Amino acid sequence: MFLVGITGGIATGKSSVANIFRENGIPVIDADAIARRVVEPGKPAWHKLKKEFGSEFFLDDQRINRVKLSDLIFNDIEKRKKLNAITHPFIYREIYWQTFKYFLQGHAFIVMELPLLFESGHMLSYLHKIIVVTCEEDIQLLRLMEREGFTEAKAKLRIIAQMSLDKKCEMANFVIENSGGEDDTREQTIKVLNVLKRSKYHWRLRLIVGFCCTVLLAGAYWLKSRTNKILKASI
Incomplete structure (x- = not known):
């Protein structure tokens, strides 16, 4: 079994591409979904975050106030490092466990949706192929504003905080351009899927x-x- 990574910029459509793989029977490990699960109330990572950041970053139902915490770590690199130091061991432990289970099931390959693959560099040495999902800058900006309710200025700051899409595309084995319609994205993704299926x-x-x-x-x-x-x- 080999591993394929899907990454790209914020709001470029990584999850849409990952879902097409799922629809075609390919297992997908979603790092963001795992990151949300490991910090659910009562989990070990949740206790550590509460001790580190304080109750002010938690909602009345004890879930993490993601908006408030996100604003904090975005503007404070040291706080971001502390957050990563707490959550990453739990996240990657779950990723490795899911990968092992899929290996035992006999899959030829699986897909990992890793939004910050290049920024963190953690999984790069394990991946056989990398897919970067990209789109035009104005479309990315509009999607992010609509999805998160950000102002244009705030959305631009979030985008430029990540590695540029051009640089990510240079390091990719496959690039899926997601500026067009759903059918166009699906067609590109199926072509990549067929190439991967033919791999021995x-x-x-x-x-x-x-x-x-x-x-x-x-x-x-x-x-x-x-x-x-x-x-x-x-x-």
């Missing part, structure tokens, strides 16, 4: 894993046999 890379990985398992089992058998001989000789 997953067989190479399974052969490597199979060989390693065989070596380990053979080593364990040899060690057991040798131990038994020594015990018999000492009797």
